Amino acid sequence: MCTMIAQQVRIFGRGKSGPEWFDVREANVSYDHPYDLPLEHALNIDFVNEAMGPGARVAVELSVDAARQLVRTIQAVLAEADQRGVLEDCPVIAVPAREISTT
Amino acid sequence: MAHAYQTDQYEGMIAETVTMKGHNGDTINAYVARPLGAGPFPGMVVIHHAPGWDEWYRECTRKFAHHGFVAISPNLYFRDGHGTPEDVGAKVRAAGGAPDARVLGDLDGANALLRSLPYVSRKVGIFGTCSGGRQAFLAGCRLKGLDAVIECWGGRVVMSKEELTPSQPVAPIEYTKDLSAPILGLFGNEDKSPTPEQVNQHEAELKKHGKSYEFHRYDGAGHGFFYYDRAAYRQEQAMDGWKKLFAFTDRTLR
Numbered sequence: 155m156c157t158m159i160a161q162q163v164r165i166f167g168r169g170k171s172g173p174e175w176f177d178v179r180e181a182n183v184s185y186d187h188p189y190d191l192p193l194e195h196a197l198n199i200d201f202v203n204e205a206m207g208p209g210a211r212v213a214v215e216l217s218v219d220a221a222r223q224l225v226r227t228i229q230a231v232l233a234e235a236d237q238r239g240v241l242e243d244c245p246v247i248a249v250p251a252r253e254i255s256t257t
Numbered sequence: 258m259a260h261a262y263q264t265d266q267y268e269g270m271i272a273e274t275v276t277m278k279g280h281n282g283d284t285i286n287a288y289v290a291r292p293l294g295a296g297p298f299p300g301m302v303v304i305h306h307a308p309g310w311d312e313w314y315r316e317c318t319r320k321f322a323h324h325g326f327v328a329i330s331p332n333l334y335f336r337d338g339h340g341t342p343e344d345v346g347a348k349v350r351a352a353g354g355a356p357d358a359r360v361l362g363d364l365d366g367a368n369a370l371l372r373s374l375p376y377v378s379r380k381v382g383i384f385g386t387c388s389g390g391r392q393a394f395l396a397g398c399r400l401k402g403l404d405a406v407i408e409c410w411g412g413r414v415v416m417s418k419e420e421l422t423p424s425q426p427v428a429p430i431e432y433t434k435d436l437s438a439p440i441l442g443l444f445g446n447e448d449k450s451p452t453p454e455q456v457n458q459h460e461a462e463l464k465k466h467g468k469s470y471e472f473h474r475y476d477g478a479g480h481g482f483f484y485y486d487r488a489a490y491r492q493e494q495a496m497d498g499w500k501k502l503f504a505f506t507d508r509t510l511r
Binding site: 156157158160162182184186187189192193194195198200202204207208209211213 | 307308337338339340341343344345346347348350351352353354387388412413420422425448449450479480481487488489
């Protein structure tokens, strides 16, 4: 793409892009050309499972403002769950983000 | 459009997927479109944009054939797996793009295939948009045997040190002195990659080294203004761009 601003993080979860759910193992986060959102650049998140091939992908393309609001909302929801003592000890794979390129 | 054909003339075209030898002798696939007939026709290497080897590039390859070229669009993401162009393109996006050395090897292979065909003349050009525009310029500097370069809004020809990566280790502008063919550049003045300032730097470097270049910059257009399948499409600027493009190839490849 034209910015090449992209990073990958290992994750643990499940995603759905058709009728079936599948394991998502990586999240690719980029600020680059979206495919469908009518903007030149967008914050793109692809939840993927590289071992399953390129088609194992749940994609979202967000405006900058939407992405920032989403980050704040996720943090707020996790903080509230933590405060109420309902956070579960999920088996998150603690692998550091692999930096693809820098800004 | 520049192609003034008559309603009673014969025309025909063949377009299909083929295989070819790319970087390191790897077999990759490519889409080839050509006019029917013995030719000889000039060749055109068509470099798909970063979003992938997609339908727009199929149509673009056929457009060059319609205008009398044997056109080949190599699948630069062949080694990244197969699926929909979007899914494969998203994988390459996450990896920071295709490595320059591999891309150059594939483009060299595409040129070699064209030059081996009996209906291709001795002239071969190269065309690309977006990352493909950058790669077209890079190819014009790094490969031998190209007679014209068409760079459409090539992002990251000018790169800061922070943008360099192991797979894209040198800013293409650094190779300007080695450019071996005339270049046509089409840019939108509202583009963020390349910015007008980066296009200024690109042009200044071409001028400094005495290269044959022709840049056209369009007001009211940003990145990707040829893409009629995207919001970036600008009809007036795109049609003028195609007109200038075919005037350029008439001078350089025929």
